[in-house]
Amino acid sequence: MKRSLNQLARVDSAILDSIHARFLASLQSEALQQRLAAAAAAGGPEDGAAMAGLEAAVRRVMRRIAAAGAAGALGIAAGAAQGQAPSATVALEAASEKTRFRLVTIAENLERPWSVAFLPDGRMLVTEKPGRLRLIGPDGRISPPIANLPEIYARGQGGLLDVVPSPGFASDRTIFFSYSEPTRDGARSAVARAVLDGEALSQVKVIFRQAQDPPGGHHWGSRLVFAPDGNLFVTLGDRFNHRERAQDVSSHFGKIVRIAPDGSVPPDNPFVKTPGALPEIWSMGHRNLQGATLHPGTRQLWTSEHGAQGGDEINLALPGSNYGWPIITHGVDYSGAPIGVGSEKVGMEQPVLHWTPSIAPSGLAFYDAERFPAWRGNLFSGSLKDRMLVRLELEGNRVVHQERLLETLRERIRDVRQGPDGFLYLLTDAAAGRLLRLEPVGL
Numbered sequence: 001m002k003r004s005l006n007q008l009a010r011v012d013s014a015i016l017d018s019i020h021a022r023f024l025a026s027l028q029s030e031a032l033q034q035r036l037a038a039a040a041a042a043g044g045p046e047d048g049a050a051m052a053g054l055e056a057a058v059r060r061v062m063r064r065i066a067a068a069g070a071a072g073a074l075g076i077a078a079g080a081a082q083g084q085a086p087s088a089t090v091a092l093e094a095a096s097e098k099t100r101f102r103l104v105t106i107a108e109n110l111e112r113p114w115s116v117a118f119l120p121d122g123r124m125l126v127t128e129k130p131g132r133l134r135l136i137g138p139d140g141r142i143s144p145p146i147a148n149l150p151e152i153y154a155r156g157q158g159g160l161l162d163v164v165p166s167p168g169f170a171s172d173r174t175i176f177f178s179y180s181e182p183t184r185d186g187a188r189s190a191v192a193r194a195v196l197d198g199e200a201l202s203q204v205k206v207i208f209r210q211a212q213d214p215p216g217g218h219h220w221g222s223r224l225v226f227a228p229d230g231n232l233f234v235t236l237g238d239r240f241n242h243r244e245r246a247q248d249v250s251s252h253f254g255k256i257v258r259i260a261p262d263g264s265v266p267p268d269n270p271f272v273k274t275p276g277a278l279p280e281i282w283s284m285g286h287r288n289l290q291g292a293t294l295h296p297g298t299r300q301l302w303t304s305e306h307g308a309q310g311g312d313e314i315n316l317a318l319p320g321s322n323y324g325w326p327i328i329t330h331g332v333d334y335s336g337a338p339i340g341v342g343s344e345k346v347g348m349e350q351p352v353l354h355w356t357p358s359i360a361p362s363g364l365a366f367y368d369a370e371r372f373p374a375w376r377g378n379l380f381s382g383s384l385k386d387r388m389l390v391r392l393e394l395e396g397n398r399v400v401h402q403e404r405l406l407e408t409l410r411e412r413i414r415d416v417r418q419g420p421d422g423f424l425y426l427l428t429d430a431a432a433g434r435l436l437r438l439e440p441v442g443l
């Protein structure tokens with residue numbers, strides 16, 4: 001009986017795959033591409049978001065068709081009431097080229113979760129983009145929203161975004177978080193620090209604000225990474241309608257900045273002596289950086305960013321370097337028109353890797369723990385548009401192989417992190433998003 005149900009689930013899954021593939025093919029039609037391009041040009045959704053909306057509608061219908069049997073095979077878990085711990089549901093078992101693993105649901109019904117961070121006592125902090133911060137226990141129990149967050153501009157891709165604990169969290173109980181801050185004229189990226197005091201924040205202090213604050217909800221970047229020297233990297237998007245300012249050192253748009261934990265400028269930042277330059281700038285010419293992490297060996301900063309149509313990038317972000325946007329890119333505009341001068345220019349850096357067509361990368365993490373020996377040294381990136389996790393093998397600073405994982409899950413992967421327990425953790429980007437954990441099988 002069990003075997004026949006499994007067979008049925010596989011058959012249903014194959015039929016759904018076929019329907020889904022035909023639907024995706026229909027999306028490639030020229031007329032639809034033009035409509036999406038026009039929507040993007042008008043400041044609408046970008047990076048596949050419009051297509052994702054259409055897909056989501058079809059997926060809802062497909063889920064109803066799938067009902068019980070095939071739903072299990074697709075890893076679609078039934079929703080649990082918020083505040084209750086799920087019983088560590090196994091959502092999926094799969095094989096990578098290098099190792100077998102299973103995917104376990106740790107927490108669910110998180111609204112548009114964006115970032116997960118780990119505390120020394122085993123609890124996790126998760127941001128929800130609409131403007132809530134929650135604690136999640138090792139058992140998956142979700143806290144009420146943490147009190148005393150500042151006012152947040154939750155629009156488009158903006159909202160409460162990254163969160164990281166202070167390197168000295170065990171003694172200072174301090175966390176750092178990035179968000180879109182409303183102003184009279186629009187909004188800007190901001191970074192705040194605060195003491196986590198039970199289920200509330202105290203001593204909230206804004207330590208960084210973007211110099212410009214236009215309206216508009218797109219391209220915030222917004223990853224936070226502590227460097228080994230104790231300074232904090234913050235990635236800042238080009239705010240979509242202001243892309244040319246990624247080349248302007250008097251603007252924070254399209255930059256990575258480096259600040260001290262109190263918000264002051266480290267005296268060895270690369271532009272501190274450049275007249276007219278904002279002294280926080282570390283590197284420039286970026287578009288929308290939604291992934292950032294330290295290389296476990298070199299301790300250098302690696303980042304990922306969205307291109308327009310094609311030209312998503314992984315970069316090794318070196319001080320004072322110019323990564324080219326929007327003068328050079330390996331992609332084209334949503335209309336199909338070329339951008340800038342091509343894909344190369346003297347004085348501008350080439351990416352370590354580019355994805356053309358785009359995958360819309362979000363969340364970036366090197367793996368260097370013991371649970372998955374075969375994955376040590378690999379770089380993992382979430383993908384929003386292609387709904388998967390990509391595993392990159394490196395030789396030095398070159399990517400020599402890619403593997404696409406979790407494609408049958410069909411979830412937009414917003415964040416990927418290595419936990420202190422050596423497992424890989426993921427967040428899915430959905431109205432009822434999930435915190436997932438990858439565990440090895442059969443090792």
Ligand SMILES: [Ca+2]
Pocket residue numbers: 285313323324325328329349350351
């Ligand atoms: Ca570039």
